[in-house]
Amino acid sequence: MQRAAPKIIITLDGPAGVGKSSLGKELANALPPELGLAFLDTGAMFRATAYFLGEAAGEADGPDSLAARLEKLDFTLRGSGEASELLCNGRVPGREIRSESIGAAASRLALNREVRDFLRKAQQKIGAQYSLVAEGRDMGTVVFPSADCKFFLDARPEVRALRRRNQLLNQNAGKDAPVPDLECIERLIRQRDEQDRQRALAPLRPAEDAVIIDTSDLERAEVLAKLLAEVRKKLL
Ligand code: DC
Numbered sequence: 001m002q003r004a005a006p007k008i009i010i011t012l013d014g015p016a017g018v019g020k021s022s023l024g025k026e027l028a029n030a031l032p033p034e035l036g037l038a039f040l041d042t043g044a045m046f047r048a049t050a051y052f053l054g055e056a057a058g059e060a061d062g063p064d065s066l067a068a069r070l071e072k073l074d075f076t077l078r079g080s081g082e083a084s085e086l087l088c089n090g091r092v093p094g095r096e097i098r099s100e101s102i103g104a105a106a107s108r109l110a111l112n113r114e115v116r117d118f119l120r121k122a123q124q125k126i127g128a129q130y131s132l133v134a135e136g137r138d139m140g141t142v143v144f145p146s147a148d149c150k151f152f153l154d155a156r157p158e159v160r161a162l163r164r165r166n167q168l169l170n171q172n173a174g175k176d177a178p179v180p181d182l183e184c185i186e187r188l189i190r191q192r193d194e195q196d197r198q199r200a201l202a203p204l205r206p207a208e209d210a211v212i213i214d215t216s217d218l219e220r221a222e223v224l225a226k227l228l229a230e231v232r233k234k235l236l
Pocket of ligand 1: 016017042043044046047103106107110137138139192196
């Protein structure tokens with residue numbers, strides 16, 4: 001019987017607005033196609049779960065009914081590189097999960113043990129099927145502790161707020177959707193940092209063996225070049 005080739009896992013952790021998603025996709029795309037690396041956005045899994053569970057996510061339900069509701073969620077992945085798509089119950093979650101309010105709801109939900117256990121198992125299952133660049137908060141510490149290559153990206157909160165605002169402005173170009181001002185975005189980012197870093201379960205922090213990159217004063221292309229150089233050194 002032929003054994004499946006071992007999967008390569010590259011983890012990319014860091015706080016909100018640091019550019020993990022864009023860089024993760026670009027990294028998966030820039031590496032040789034024969035590696036077949038797909039990009040896994042685990043923040044989108046928390047966001048889709050928050051959206052699916054709705055306002056009263058978690059706390060209002062007893063543990064049984066929360067477990068029963070989580071069991072209705074099925075996460076799968078298709079494609080590779082920049083074309084990777086995460087599906088939730090067979091459908092790619094749309095813009096509805098990208099708002100700041102769903103981001104904040106996802107961060108609150110991420111404190112819940114049952115939700116974390118459920119999503120960790122779903123992430124590890126995907127990691128057993130595909131070679132991945134996996135982005136999130138606890139990829140290198142909890143979900144894939146023996147990953148082949150680990151990164152932790154950071155940047156000053158004001159820099160991340162500016163990047164997030166530009167991203168929202170681009171997404172909303174030509175639409176009538178209001179974009180929060182810079183101060184408001186920075187405040188939300190700081191709140192989310194606090195919640196993600198201080199929580200007891202799988203807090204946001206670099207794995208001991210992660211390469212830490214402060215991207216505050218770097219262009220995205222420069223960060224990508226650093227990531228690629230490190231991956232080539234370790235894996236190719
Ligand atoms: O990366 P993001 O902004 O899409 O993530 C939304 C929230 O989900 C984040 O504030 C905390 C939570 N999250 C987490 O706890 N663990 C992950 N691996 C990914 C996201």
